[in-house]
Amino acid sequence: MASIEDTQSPPETEIDDDDLCPICRQLLHRPVVTECSHTLCELCMTEWADVSVTSHMTIVPLAERPEDFVAANIRAKCPMCRTMTSAKRSLEVEDRVKGRYPEIYQIREEEAVAEEEAKEVSIETLTVYIGNTAIPPDSLEDERALFDWEFFVNISDTSVVNEVEILLHETFKKPRLLRYKPPYSVRRLGWGTFIVRANVVLKYGYSWISSDAEDTKYAKRASLPLEWELCFDGGGSQARCQLKIKKEGRLVRRSRGIDTRG
């Protein structure tokens, strides 16, 4: 009598239950761990968690960096237990599964890249920080004493950014500055605060999903105007906002090459 075992070819490598994603039932890929202690693939968390991305700026500690804040990290309902949670990338788990199943992990990585490329249009979340640092003058008695300040725009994925245009107060000698690569920042001496404007212009093929976005000469909704009022208190300040961008797959897709596996 033939049993099911006889007709199925055994998997090449058994994967431990602990190393499987509970959502896609495959080897964990770019694993994240939630506050409620669930471990899932980053993409599974991003796709399955109920996320409401707001464009509201939130003042956050100056030390926070885009790399500390992945898309899966937005507070959202956990797809496993439905509590509000956030997830952090776990390099510990990633190293473990990579070490245990190097070939399977490699295939997962290739599949993920192919999947991203196959999409005609894909939506990405960008985390943008805008703010300034400020070093006070030696003496605050003198009203004309100068602060040493640096305005910056920090973006979680700079590969989609073509340039950041920074517009200072018109009393500055060169009020318009263009930055084509990070750091998108400008450092000056000044005694007064004012509103700095910055336009974040995306690369060809990308556009902002925002009614605030403006057209450029080359593309629709490619430029996003942001404003920041300089802050000289407490060494400076920064705000974080979550924004969405759209990628037109056809324009940026690379050729996939020939799959020689199998």
Ligand SMILES: [Zn+2]
């Ligand atoms: Zn998964």
Ligand SMILES: [Zn+2]
């Ligand atoms: Zn959970």
